Amino acid sequence: xxxxxxxxxxxxxxxxxxxxxxxxxxxxxxxxxxxxxxxxxxxxxxxxxxxxxxxxxxxxxxxxxxxxxxxxxxxxxxxxxxxxxxxxxxxxxxxxxxxxxxxxxxxxxxxxxxxxxxxxxxxxxxxxxxxxxxxxxxxxxxxxxxxxxxxxxxxxxxxxxxxxxxxxxxxxxxxxxxxxxxxxxxxxxxxxxxxxxxxxxxxxxxxxxxxxxxxxxxxxxxxxxxxxxxxxxxxxxxxxxxxxxxxxxxxxxxxxxxxxxxxxxxxxxxxxxxxxxxxxxxxxxxxxxxxxxxxxxxxxxxxxxxxxxxxxxxxxxxxxxxxxxxxxx
Numbered sequence: 001x002x003x004x005x006x007x008x009x010x011x012x013x014x015x016x017x018x019x020x021x022x023x024x025x026x027x028x029x030x031x032x033x034x035x036x037x038x039x040x041x042x043x044x045x046x047x048x049x050x051x052x053x054x055x056x057x058x059x060x061x062x063x064x065x066x067x068x069x070x071x072x073x074x075x076x077x078x079x080x081x082x083x084x085x086x087x088x089x090x091x092x093x094x095x096x097x098x099x100x101x102x103x104x105x106x107x108x109x110x111x112x113x114x115x116x117x118x119x120x121x122x123x124x125x126x127x128x129x130x131x132x133x134x135x136x137x138x139x140x141x142x143x144x145x146x147x148x149x150x151x152x153x154x155x156x157x158x159x160x161x162x163x164x165x166x167x168x169x170x171x172x173x174x175x176x177x178x179x180x181x182x183x184x185x186x187x188x189x190x191x192x193x194x195x196x197x198x199x200x201x202x203x204x205x206x207x208x209x210x211x212x213x214x215x216x217x218x219x220x221x222x223x224x225x226x227x228x229x230x231x232x233x234x235x236x237x238x239x240x241x242x243x244x245x246x247x248x249x250x251x252x253x254x255x256x257x258x259x260x261x262x263x264x265x266x267x268x269x270x271x272x273x274x275x276x277x278x279x280x281x282x283x284x285x286x287x288x289x290x291x292x293x294x295x296x297x298x299x300x301x302x303x304x305x306x307x308x309x310x311x312x313x314x315x316x317x318x319x320x321x322x323x324x325x326x327x328x329x
Contacts, residue, residue, distance in 0.1 A: 006052040008173040010069040012164065017064070017074045022081075025062045025074060030082030032061070037090050045092065046158040049150055050177035055160065069171035072162045073098050076148035091153035096127070102147035102161075109149065118155050125285065129184050130159045132284040134174045136294040137185060139201040141165050142172040185212065185280050201295055203280070212280035214301035219277070224269035228262055231296075268293050 017025070036045045048054045059071035062078060080094040087093050093112055096105035106124040113120030127149050135144045142163030151157040159176040176188075185204050203212060218227065268288040277283040284294070301307045 005050040005175045005177045007175065008052040008056060010071070010171045010173065012069050012166075012169045012171055015070075017070065017077075021063055022074065022078060025064065025078035026082035028082075029058075029062050029075070029078045030086060032058070033079065033083060033092070034086065034090065037092070042090060042092050042152050043156060046150060046152065046156060047177060047179070049160060050158045050175045052173060052175055055173075055175065069162070069164075072148075072160065072171070072173050073146060076146070076160060079150075080148075093151050093153075095149040095151065096147045098146045102145070105147055105149050109151070112151070116153055118151075123149075123151065123155070123157070126157065126178075127159070128285055129281055130176050131161060132290075133184055133188065133204060134161060134163070136284055136289070136291045137201075137203040137280075139291050139295060140172070141168070141200070142170075185284070201298060203294070203298060208307075211298055211301050211307035214307040215297045216277060216280065216283060218297065218301060219269070219273045219283075224266050224273050227269050228266045231265065232262065265293075265296075 033045060036048070048058075055075065056071060059075040062075065064071045064074045076094065076097055080097060083090065083092055083094055095108035095112065096102045105127050109123045109127060110120040112118070113123060127147070131144060131147055140163075142165045144161055144163045146162040148160045149157060150160070157178045160173065161176075162171055162173045164171050186206060186209065188204055202208065222230070268286075271288055272283060272286045272293075275282070275286050277286060283289060298307075
């Protein structure tokens with residue numbers, strides 16, 4: 001099974017790694033990698049990179065701050081530079097990185113696959129799907145900004161990516177490993193390490209299988225036109241009627257029709273419906289389907305089909321519109 005092998009929570013630190021330290025980290029990282037591959041093999045090196053504690057220790061040995069969020073960026077960048085001249089000898093290649101470098105990962109994987117005779121499109125799909133799982137299927141308050149893809153000459157891989165929570169001044173690192181690849185969206189996480197962050201959407205929980213199935217059925221049975229119409233109807237409060245249950249909510253920042261870009265919502269749903277996803281991973285890979293559409297879709301599936309989306313607590317629908325600093329969008 002494709003496993004997220006662990007994660008790490010780190011304090012955000014500003015600043016940049018000085019050039020002299022970056023050069024030394026690249027040199028030392030390459031030497032340590034050579035020693036591990038020589039003694040234990042490249043599969044063992046990938047396995048170690050996928051362990052959050054080992055990765056943190058590796059960065060400290062290379063000379064980076066022991067607890068900084070920057071350890072992730074600096075280690076991936078140093079290994080990408082240091083291993084490039086040795087990649088043919090070791091059979092280990094590093095793609096992606098931070099910001100714009102992460103967006104180049106698909107092109108790098110395709111070029112590399114052409115040289116090595118690997119299935120480039122499968123690796124690209126893996127890269128995109130791992131990122132979508134940790135940003136849309138699991139919504140824990142951290143926005144991804146770094147994606148490092150380590151792949152060997154025989155197609156095995158490890159992914160190390162990191163998200164940021166600016167309000168909490170924290171970064172969270174996610175580790176994946178290709179060992180026993182089976183399913184990306186049905187309980188792929190072997191460990192999630194860190195302090196509790198409150199209620200989250202977790203559509204990779206096995207108990208959320210009903211929600212994943214229901215979201216696909218919404219596209220095929222309802223279609224984008226009806227979904228947007230139903231969304232608009234639900235956004236319009238109905239007049240209170242005597243003798244019926246009447247809910248009085250406290251004052252807060254309510255969500256109004258003008259706050260919802262119905263045209264954009266319709267376009268995203270139409271694109272998903274036209275693509276005709278046959279399973280939940282394909283739905284996640286639909287262009288434009290990110291965290292907000294997935295959350296809205298999950299809540300729609302809960303409302304229409306009674307499918308749980310693993311948002312715990314009694315106030316399920318209070319989270320339907322999402323929010324920032326506890327105010328709905």
